[in-house]
Amino acid sequence: MNETTDLFTREDPIFTNKELLEISHLPEEGRIVGRDDEIKQLANVVNPAIFGQSPSNVLIYGKTGTGKSLCAKYVSQQLIDTAAEESVSADAAYVDCAQDTTETQTVQTIASTLNEPDRTDINIPDKGISTATYYKRLWNILDQRHDVVLIILDEIDKLEDDSILMQLSRAGEAGKISSCKIGVIGISNKIKYKDRMDERVKSSLCEREYVFPPYDANQLDRIMRARSDAFREGVLEDGVIPRTAALAAREHGDARKAIDILRYAGEIAQSTGATTVSEDFVNQARKRAETDRFRELIRGSTPHSRYVLQALTILSLDNSEQESFRTSNIYDVYEQICRQ
Ligand SMILES: Nc1ncnc2c1ncn2[C@@H]1O[C@H](COP(=O)(O)OP(=O)(O)OP(=O)(O)O)[C@@H](O)[C@H]1O
Numbered sequence: 651m652n653e654t655t656d657l658f659t660r661e662d663p664i665f666t667n668k669e670l671l672e673i674s675h676l677p678e679e680g681r682i683v684g685r686d687d688e689i690k691q692l693a694n695v696v697n698p699a700i701f702g703q704s705p706s707n708v709l710i711y712g713k714t715g716t717g718k719s720l721c722a723k724y725v726s727q728q729l730i731d732t733a734a735e736e737s738v739s740a741d742a743a744y745v746d747c748a749q750d751t752t753e754t755q756t757v758q759t760i761a762s763t764l765n766e767p768d769r770t771d772i773n774i775p776d777k778g779i780s781t782a783t784y785y786k787r788l789w790n791i792l793d794q795r796h797d798v799v800l801i802i803l804d805e806i807d808k809l810e811d812d813s814i815l816m817q818l819s820r821a822g823e824a825g826k827i828s829s830c831k832i833g834v835i836g837i838s839n840k841i842k843y844k845d846r847m848d849e850r851v852k853s854s855l856c857e858r859e860y861v862f863p864p865y866d867a868n869q870l871d872r873i874m875r876a877r878s879d880a881f882r883e884g885v886l887e888d889g890v891i892p893r894t895a896a897l898a899a900r901e902h903g904d905a906r907k908a909i910d911i912l913r914y915a916g917e918i919a920q921s922t923g924a925t926t927v928s929e930d931f932v933n934q935a936r937k938r939a940e941t942d943r944f945r946e947l948i949r950g951s952t953p954h955s956r957y958v959l960q961a962l963t964i965l966s967l968d969n970s971e972q973e974s975f976r977t978s979n980i981y982d983v984y985e986q987i988c989r990q
Protein backbone atom coordinates (compact mmCIF):
# COMPACT_ATOMS: atom_id res chain seq x y z
CA MET A 651 0.00 0.00 0.00
CA ASN A 652 1.15 3.49 -0.80
CA GLU A 653 1.98 5.25 2.47
CA THR A 654 0.71 8.67 1.40
CA THR A 655 -2.83 7.37 1.27
CA ASP A 656 -2.61 6.85 5.01
CA LEU A 657 -0.95 10.12 5.76
CA PHE A 658 -3.29 12.49 3.94
CA THR A 659 -7.01 12.66 3.47
CA ARG A 660 -7.72 13.35 -0.17
CA GLU A 661 -11.11 14.91 0.22
CA ASP A 662 -12.43 17.36 2.76
CA PRO A 663 -14.81 15.22 4.83
CA ILE A 664 -16.82 18.20 6.08
CA PHE A 665 -16.93 21.05 3.57
CA THR A 666 -17.61 21.00 -0.16
CA ASN A 667 -17.73 24.72 -0.75
CA LYS A 668 -16.22 26.47 2.22
CA GLU A 669 -15.90 29.86 0.45
CA LEU A 670 -19.62 30.33 1.04
CA LEU A 671 -18.83 30.75 4.72
CA GLU A 672 -15.88 33.11 4.32
CA ILE A 673 -16.70 36.60 5.51
CA SER A 674 -15.31 38.24 2.39
CA HIS A 675 -17.64 36.17 0.23
CA LEU A 676 -20.32 38.29 -1.48
CA PRO A 677 -23.37 36.04 -1.69
CA GLU A 678 -25.49 36.14 -4.82
CA GLU A 679 -29.10 37.24 -4.80
CA GLY A 680 -30.70 33.94 -3.83
CA ARG A 681 -28.53 33.75 -0.72
CA ILE A 682 -29.33 37.21 0.60
CA VAL A 683 -32.13 36.68 3.02
CA GLY A 684 -34.50 39.01 4.86
CA ARG A 685 -33.32 42.28 3.35
CA ASP A 686 -35.75 42.61 0.44
CA ASP A 687 -37.23 45.89 1.67
CA GLU A 688 -33.85 47.45 2.39
CA ILE A 689 -32.49 46.38 -0.99
CA LYS A 690 -35.54 47.79 -2.74
CA GLN A 691 -35.26 51.10 -0.90
CA LEU A 692 -31.58 51.43 -1.74
CA ALA A 693 -32.25 50.53 -5.35
CA ASN A 694 -34.91 53.28 -5.51
CA VAL A 695 -32.47 55.82 -4.16
CA VAL A 696 -29.83 55.10 -6.80
CA ASN A 697 -32.23 54.27 -9.63
CA PRO A 698 -32.22 57.77 -11.25
CA ALA A 699 -28.61 57.06 -12.24
CA ILE A 700 -29.88 54.70 -14.93
CA PHE A 701 -31.69 57.47 -16.76
CA GLY A 702 -28.87 59.92 -16.37
CA GLN A 703 -30.04 61.76 -13.27
CA SER A 704 -28.24 62.17 -9.96
CA PRO A 705 -28.74 59.38 -7.44
CA SER A 706 -29.71 60.59 -3.98
CA ASN A 707 -27.10 60.44 -1.27
CA VAL A 708 -27.91 58.03 1.51
CA LEU A 709 -26.74 57.11 4.98
CA ILE A 710 -27.22 53.56 6.25
CA TYR A 711 -27.09 52.81 9.94
CA GLY A 712 -27.31 49.57 11.82
CA LYS A 713 -25.50 47.39 14.32
CA THR A 714 -22.64 45.18 13.29
CA GLY A 715 -23.48 42.21 11.07
CA THR A 716 -26.85 43.52 9.90
CA GLY A 717 -25.96 43.35 6.21
CA LYS A 718 -25.18 47.02 5.55
CA SER A 719 -21.97 46.52 3.58
CA LEU A 720 -23.43 43.51 1.80
CA CYS A 721 -26.58 45.32 0.63
CA ALA A 722 -24.67 48.44 -0.44
CA LYS A 723 -22.24 46.37 -2.53
CA TYR A 724 -24.98 44.22 -3.96
CA VAL A 725 -27.17 47.16 -5.01
CA SER A 726 -24.20 48.98 -6.57
CA GLN A 727 -23.28 45.94 -8.61
CA GLN A 728 -26.87 45.53 -9.77
CA LEU A 729 -26.96 49.19 -10.74
CA ILE A 730 -23.76 48.89 -12.76
CA ASP A 731 -25.13 45.87 -14.62
CA THR A 732 -28.53 47.41 -15.35
CA ALA A 733 -26.99 50.71 -16.41
CA ALA A 734 -24.71 48.87 -18.83
CA GLU A 735 -27.78 47.32 -20.48
CA GLU A 736 -29.03 50.88 -21.01
CA SER A 737 -25.64 51.97 -22.37
CA VAL A 738 -25.04 54.14 -19.34
CA SER A 739 -21.53 53.90 -17.95
CA ALA A 740 -21.89 53.44 -14.20
CA ASP A 741 -19.25 52.42 -11.73
CA ALA A 742 -18.76 52.19 -7.99
CA ALA A 743 -15.85 52.77 -5.62
CA TYR A 744 -15.83 51.10 -2.26
CA VAL A 745 -13.80 52.73 0.51
CA ASP A 746 -13.23 51.17 3.89
CA CYS A 747 -12.80 54.34 5.93
CA ALA A 748 -11.37 52.36 8.84
CA GLN A 749 -8.36 51.81 6.54
CA ASP A 750 -8.42 55.09 4.65
CA THR A 751 -9.07 57.54 7.43
CA THR A 752 -7.64 60.71 5.93
CA GLU A 753 -9.04 62.83 3.14
CA THR A 754 -5.98 62.15 0.97
CA GLN A 755 -6.14 58.37 1.41
CA THR A 756 -9.85 58.35 0.64
CA VAL A 757 -9.62 60.44 -2.52
CA GLN A 758 -6.61 58.36 -3.62
CA THR A 759 -8.56 55.11 -3.20
CA ILE A 760 -11.59 56.45 -5.05
CA ALA A 761 -9.51 57.81 -7.91
CA SER A 762 -7.43 54.67 -8.32
CA THR A 763 -10.49 52.40 -8.17
CA LEU A 764 -12.31 54.35 -10.88
CA ASN A 765 -9.29 55.01 -13.06
CA GLU A 766 -8.46 52.96 -16.14
CA PRO A 767 -4.97 54.28 -16.85
CA ASP A 768 -4.83 52.78 -20.36
CA ARG A 769 -7.84 54.76 -21.41
CA THR A 770 -7.61 57.94 -19.34
CA ASP A 771 -3.87 58.36 -19.54
CA ILE A 772 -4.04 59.53 -15.93
CA ASN A 773 -1.74 58.19 -13.28
CA ILE A 774 -2.86 57.87 -9.67
CA PRO A 775 0.28 57.22 -7.61
CA ASP A 776 0.03 55.75 -4.12
CA LYS A 777 1.56 58.86 -2.69
CA GLY A 778 3.65 61.88 -3.51
CA ILE A 779 1.06 64.26 -4.92
CA SER A 780 -1.07 66.77 -3.06
CA THR A 781 -4.66 66.17 -2.04
CA ALA A 782 -5.73 68.92 -4.44
CA THR A 783 -4.00 67.12 -7.32
CA TYR A 784 -5.71 63.84 -6.44
CA TYR A 785 -9.03 65.65 -6.58
CA LYS A 786 -8.23 67.26 -9.92
CA ARG A 787 -7.34 63.87 -11.38
CA LEU A 788 -10.44 62.29 -9.88
CA TRP A 789 -12.77 64.89 -11.44
CA ASN A 790 -11.01 64.40 -14.71
CA ILE A 791 -11.43 60.60 -14.58
CA LEU A 792 -15.09 60.94 -13.70
CA ASP A 793 -15.91 63.23 -16.59
CA GLN A 794 -13.85 61.24 -19.07
CA ARG A 795 -15.01 57.75 -18.22
CA HIS A 796 -18.29 57.72 -16.36
CA ASP A 797 -21.88 58.88 -16.59
CA VAL A 798 -22.50 58.10 -12.96
CA VAL A 799 -20.57 56.71 -10.00
CA LEU A 800 -21.58 55.47 -6.58
CA ILE A 801 -19.11 56.02 -3.82
CA ILE A 802 -19.58 53.73 -0.85
CA LEU A 803 -17.94 55.11 2.27
CA ASP A 804 -18.09 52.21 4.70
CA GLU A 805 -17.48 52.92 8.39
CA ILE A 806 -17.78 56.58 7.49
CA ASP A 807 -17.56 57.59 11.16
CA LYS A 808 -13.86 56.62 11.09
CA LEU A 809 -13.02 59.49 8.73
CA GLU A 810 -10.88 62.13 10.38
CA ASP A 811 -13.08 64.96 9.15
CA ASP A 812 -15.86 65.91 6.74
CA SER A 813 -13.73 67.46 3.99
CA ILE A 814 -14.12 64.62 1.51
CA LEU A 815 -17.87 64.50 2.11
CA MET A 816 -18.11 68.20 1.39
CA GLN A 817 -16.12 67.80 -1.83
CA LEU A 818 -18.08 64.82 -3.09
CA SER A 819 -21.51 66.11 -2.25
CA ARG A 820 -20.85 69.49 -3.84
CA ALA A 821 -18.72 68.49 -6.82
CA GLY A 822 -21.51 69.03 -9.33
CA GLU A 823 -22.74 72.33 -7.91
CA ALA A 824 -19.22 73.65 -7.57
CA GLY A 825 -18.55 72.95 -11.24
CA LYS A 826 -15.75 70.44 -10.52
CA ILE A 827 -17.42 67.88 -12.74
CA SER A 828 -19.73 68.60 -15.64
CA SER A 829 -21.20 65.41 -17.06
CA CYS A 830 -20.69 62.73 -14.39
CA LYS A 831 -23.13 62.35 -11.49
CA ILE A 832 -22.06 61.19 -8.05
CA GLY A 833 -24.09 59.34 -5.42
CA VAL A 834 -22.63 58.75 -1.96
CA ILE A 835 -23.66 55.80 0.20
CA GLY A 836 -22.37 56.34 3.73
CA ILE A 837 -22.45 53.42 6.17
CA SER A 838 -22.03 53.55 9.93
CA ASN A 839 -22.88 51.55 13.01
CA LYS A 840 -22.88 54.70 15.13
CA ILE A 841 -26.37 56.08 15.11
CA LYS A 842 -25.13 59.38 16.55
CA TYR A 843 -22.62 59.89 13.76
CA LYS A 844 -24.79 62.46 12.03
CA ASP A 845 -24.77 64.77 15.05
CA ARG A 846 -21.16 65.65 14.56
CA MET A 847 -21.45 66.37 10.86
CA ASP A 848 -21.13 69.84 9.48
CA GLU A 849 -24.62 71.27 8.74
CA ARG A 850 -23.93 71.76 5.06
CA VAL A 851 -22.62 68.24 4.64
CA LYS A 852 -25.53 66.88 6.60
CA SER A 853 -28.10 68.51 4.37
CA SER A 854 -26.63 67.06 1.19
CA LEU A 855 -25.39 63.70 2.45
CA CYS A 856 -28.41 62.71 4.48
CA GLU A 857 -31.06 63.02 1.80
CA ARG A 858 -32.17 59.53 2.78
CA GLU A 859 -31.44 57.49 5.86
CA TYR A 860 -32.11 53.89 6.61
CA VAL A 861 -31.61 51.84 9.72
CA PHE A 862 -30.98 48.13 9.29
CA PRO A 863 -32.46 46.26 12.27
CA PRO A 864 -30.71 43.25 13.86
CA TYR A 865 -31.74 39.85 12.53
CA ASP A 866 -33.99 37.61 14.56
CA ALA A 867 -33.31 33.88 15.05
CA ASN A 868 -35.60 32.98 12.19
CA GLN A 869 -33.79 35.22 9.70
CA LEU A 870 -30.37 34.02 10.87
CA ASP A 871 -31.60 30.47 10.46
CA ARG A 872 -32.56 31.22 6.84
CA ILE A 873 -29.30 33.06 6.13
CA MET A 874 -27.32 30.00 7.24
CA ARG A 875 -29.60 27.51 5.48
CA ALA A 876 -29.11 29.43 2.26
CA ARG A 877 -25.39 28.61 2.58
CA SER A 878 -25.62 25.14 4.07
CA ASP A 879 -24.38 23.68 0.77
CA ALA A 880 -20.96 24.80 2.00
CA PHE A 881 -21.08 21.47 3.84
CA ARG A 882 -21.21 17.97 2.44
CA GLU A 883 -24.63 16.43 2.43
CA GLY A 884 -25.64 14.90 5.74
CA VAL A 885 -22.70 16.40 7.65
CA LEU A 886 -24.66 19.07 9.53
CA GLU A 887 -26.70 17.53 12.32
CA ASP A 888 -30.28 18.81 12.51
CA GLY A 889 -29.93 20.98 15.57
CA VAL A 890 -26.80 22.83 14.46
CA ILE A 891 -28.27 25.71 12.44
CA PRO A 892 -31.16 26.44 14.86
CA ARG A 893 -28.77 26.38 17.79
CA THR A 894 -26.32 28.74 16.07
CA ALA A 895 -29.17 31.05 15.05
CA ALA A 896 -30.52 31.13 18.59
CA LEU A 897 -27.10 31.96 20.05
CA ALA A 898 -26.36 34.70 17.55
CA ALA A 899 -29.84 36.20 17.82
CA ARG A 900 -29.66 36.29 21.59
CA GLU A 901 -26.41 38.17 21.45
CA HIS A 902 -26.75 40.82 18.76
CA GLY A 903 -28.67 39.53 15.76
CA ASP A 904 -25.32 39.59 13.97
CA ALA A 905 -25.16 37.53 10.75
CA ARG A 906 -21.37 37.65 10.64
CA LYS A 907 -21.16 36.02 14.02
CA ALA A 908 -23.69 33.36 13.06
CA ILE A 909 -21.73 32.47 9.93
CA ASP A 910 -18.43 32.51 11.82
CA ILE A 911 -19.76 30.12 14.44
CA LEU A 912 -21.06 27.77 11.77
CA ARG A 913 -17.71 27.76 9.94
CA TYR A 914 -15.75 27.23 13.14
CA ALA A 915 -18.05 24.38 14.16
CA GLY A 916 -17.19 22.74 10.84
CA GLU A 917 -13.48 23.35 11.37
CA ILE A 918 -13.64 21.81 14.82
CA ALA A 919 -15.32 18.74 13.35
CA GLN A 920 -12.60 18.65 10.70
CA SER A 921 -9.73 18.89 13.15
CA THR A 922 -11.11 16.30 15.53
CA GLY A 923 -11.77 13.83 12.74
CA ALA A 924 -15.54 13.79 13.36
CA THR A 925 -17.73 12.89 10.40
CA THR A 926 -20.64 15.14 11.40
CA VAL A 927 -20.99 18.60 12.94
CA SER A 928 -22.82 18.36 16.24
CA GLU A 929 -24.39 20.96 18.54
CA ASP A 930 -21.58 20.40 20.95
CA PHE A 931 -19.15 21.85 18.39
CA VAL A 932 -21.39 24.92 18.12
CA ASN A 933 -20.78 25.73 21.78
CA GLN A 934 -17.03 25.43 21.35
CA ALA A 935 -17.18 27.47 18.16
CA ARG A 936 -19.04 30.25 19.91
CA LYS A 937 -16.18 30.69 22.36
CA ARG A 938 -13.74 30.91 19.51
CA ALA A 939 -15.90 33.45 17.69
CA GLU A 940 -15.96 35.54 20.83
CA THR A 941 -12.16 35.50 21.10
CA ASP A 942 -11.86 36.49 17.46
CA ARG A 943 -14.27 39.32 17.94
CA PHE A 944 -12.26 40.73 20.82
CA ARG A 945 -9.05 40.37 18.87
CA GLU A 946 -10.59 42.39 16.03
CA LEU A 947 -11.92 45.00 18.42
CA ILE A 948 -8.55 45.42 20.07
CA ARG A 949 -6.74 45.54 16.75
CA GLY A 950 -9.09 48.26 15.55
CA SER A 951 -8.73 50.45 18.63
CA THR A 952 -6.27 53.34 19.03
CA PRO A 953 -2.77 52.64 20.44
CA HIS A 954 -3.54 54.38 23.72
CA SER A 955 -6.76 52.44 24.31
CA ARG A 956 -4.65 49.35 23.76
CA TYR A 957 -2.11 50.54 26.35
CA VAL A 958 -4.90 51.06 28.89
CA LEU A 959 -6.19 47.58 28.17
CA GLN A 960 -2.67 46.20 28.49
CA ALA A 961 -2.29 47.97 31.85
CA LEU A 962 -5.51 46.43 33.06
CA THR A 963 -4.42 43.00 31.83
CA ILE A 964 -1.12 43.24 33.69
CA LEU A 965 -2.89 44.27 36.88
CA SER A 966 -5.42 41.45 36.56
CA LEU A 967 -2.75 38.84 35.96
CA ASP A 968 -0.71 40.04 38.95
CA ASN A 969 -3.73 40.23 41.25
CA SER A 970 -5.96 37.43 40.13
CA GLU A 971 -8.12 37.59 43.27
CA GLN A 972 -8.96 41.27 42.79
CA GLU A 973 -12.05 42.18 40.79
CA SER A 974 -11.53 45.88 40.17
CA PHE A 975 -8.73 48.42 40.18
CA ARG A 976 -8.56 52.12 40.95
CA THR A 977 -8.18 54.39 37.95
CA SER A 978 -5.02 55.83 39.47
CA ASN A 979 -3.45 52.33 39.65
CA ILE A 980 -4.31 51.66 36.05
CA TYR A 981 -2.93 55.06 35.09
CA ASP A 982 0.43 54.32 36.74
CA VAL A 983 0.88 51.11 34.80
CA TYR A 984 -0.35 52.80 31.63
CA GLU A 985 2.30 55.50 32.08
CA GLN A 986 5.03 52.87 32.38
CA ILE A 987 3.82 51.18 29.22
CA CYS A 988 3.86 54.50 27.38
CA ARG A 989 7.42 55.15 28.52
CA GLN A 990 8.53 51.75 27.27
N1 LIG B 1 -29.34 39.22 4.67
C1 LIG B 1 -28.23 38.49 4.53
N2 LIG B 1 -28.23 37.37 3.80
C2 LIG B 1 -27.11 36.64 3.68
N3 LIG B 1 -25.94 36.94 4.26
C3 LIG B 1 -25.88 38.03 5.03
C4 LIG B 1 -27.02 38.88 5.21
N4 LIG B 1 -26.69 39.89 6.00
C5 LIG B 1 -25.40 39.73 6.32
N5 LIG B 1 -24.90 38.62 5.74
C6 LIG B 1 -23.51 38.13 5.86
O1 LIG B 1 -23.07 38.44 7.17
C7 LIG B 1 -21.78 39.03 7.17
C8 LIG B 1 -21.85 40.42 7.73
O2 LIG B 1 -22.61 41.28 6.89
P1 LIG B 1 -22.12 42.77 6.55
O3 LIG B 1 -20.65 42.79 6.40
O4 LIG B 1 -22.92 43.29 5.44
O5 LIG B 1 -22.54 43.48 7.92
P2 LIG B 1 -22.43 45.02 8.32
O6 LIG B 1 -23.80 45.47 8.67
O7 LIG B 1 -21.71 45.76 7.25
O8 LIG B 1 -21.55 44.91 9.65
P3 LIG B 1 -20.42 45.93 10.22
O9 LIG B 1 -21.16 47.10 10.79
O10 LIG B 1 -19.75 45.12 11.27
O11 LIG B 1 -19.53 46.29 9.07
C9 LIG B 1 -21.32 38.98 5.72
O12 LIG B 1 -20.53 37.84 5.52
C10 LIG B 1 -22.59 38.88 4.91
O13 LIG B 1 -22.38 38.18 3.72
Ligand SMILES: [Mg+2]
Nearest residue numbers: 718719720804
Ligand atom coordinates in the same frame (compact mmCIF):
# COMPACT_ATOMS: atom_id res chain seq x y z
MG1 LIG C 1 -19.81 46.57 7.15
